[in-house]
Amino acid sequence: MKRIGVLTSGGDSPGMNAAIRAVVRKAIYHDLEVYGVYYGYQGLINGDIVKMELGSVGDIIHRGGTMLYTARCEEFKTLEGQQKAIEQLNKFGIEGLxxxxxxxxxxxxxxxxxxxFPTIGVPGTIDNDIPGTDFTIGFDTALNTVIDAIDKIRDTATSHERTYVIEVMGRHAGDLALWSGLADGAETILIPEADYDMKDIIARLKRGQERGKKHSIIIVAEGIGSGFEFGDRIEEEMNLETRVTVLGHIQRGGSPTGFDRVLASRLGAKAVDLLLDGKAGVTVGIEKNELVYHDIKEALSRKHSIDLDMYKLSQQLSI
Incomplete structure (x- = not known):
């Protein structure tokens, strides 16, 4: 293999630039030519492909987002779109992606x-919902962004003696909600992976009131429902002044943490090693701090799971 490509696709996450940098520089270190594909699969179809040099990825390791940009692409879901993409890869002489x-x-x-076509997947998403890896690139940074926001909101909740409902990202995975809620001592955490009873939530808030507690933090993963709906229900049932904050896309931005920079660097470099070893159709990941890889089809067939012991712990500590 003499020439490979790299692209970023879907939602951006902090650390993607560090992963791009690792792929480019690891490839050049091994005397490979490397091409950057702009705008994800749409750019692949359109031929938005540029040769990368060492300087192409200079001063990006600390930047959030992705220098290669990203885009959704419905056309790539069709056979015709996939064939167009492969034609472009062949046109540029790219042998692995x-x-x-x-x-x-x-x-x-x-x-x-x-x-x-030989392809390697590198997990980049703030949701931490990719099977076959303990952590995905961007999760740690997003987690710290959420924690920082909750810390600030708690100051206001304490000052005004209010209950705050904070909605965080996580349509199908509750990792951000669970980890941030446990780290910030939230009274209640609602995640897609666990059932909840509104009566139990109200009872928990009432117990807090009875012992003199004057403010509460409730974390809601977006996959559970609207934070505003929960806020309205709490106000109606308890006559508590409740405020709702939806953190939104602030969770995706920002300079990646040291953990995400190192994780991205390790995974990006591992992807290049796998291509050089003749591996294809696999995903890289980290499990128990060891780099691993799995068949991509097998990884996609597995359902994301969450540490329910952590969830139970969060309930035990917020009595």
């Missing part, structure tokens, strides 16, 4: 693999 992204990006990588 590193795809950095989440579940949807992996689905695209699987399609390329099924067409016989």
């Amino acid at each position: 590193v795809v950095i992204g989440g579940d949807g990006s992996y689905q695209g990588a699987l399609k390329l693999t099924e067409h016989g």
Whole structure:
């Protein structure tokens, strides 16, 4: 293999730039040519492909987002779109591709693999919902962004003696809600992976009131429902002054943490090693601090799981 490509797809996450940098520089270290694909799979179809040099990825390791940009691409979900993409890869002489992204990006990588094109998936998403890895690139940074926001909101909640409902990202995965809620001592955490009873939530708030507690923090993963709906229900049932904050896309931005920079660097470099070793159709990850790889089809067939012991602990500590 003499020439590889790299692209980012789906939602951006802090640390993607560090992963791009690792792929480019690791490839050049091994005397490979490396090409950056702009705008994800849409750019692949359109031929938005540029040769990368060492200087192309200078001063990006500390920047959030992705220098290669990203875009959704419905066309790539079709056979015709996939064939166009492979034609572009062949046109540029690219023999292997590193795809950095989440579940949807992996689905695209699987399609390329099924067409016989060597592809490696690198997990980049703040949701931490990719099977086959303990952590995804961007999760730690997003987690710290959420924690910082909750810390600030708690100051106001304490000053005004209010209950705050904070909605965080996590349509299908509650990792951000669980980890931030446990780290910030939230009274209640609602995640897609666990059932909840509104009566229990109200009872918990009432117990707090009875012992003199004057403010509370409730964390809601967006996959559970609207934070505003929960806020309204609490106000109606308890006559508590309640405020709702939806953190939104602030969670995706910002300079990546040291953990995410190192994780991205390790995973990006590992992807290049795998291509050089003749591996294809696999995803890289980290498990128990060891770099691993799994068949991409097998990884996609597995359902994301959350540490329910952590969830139980959060309930025990917020009595």
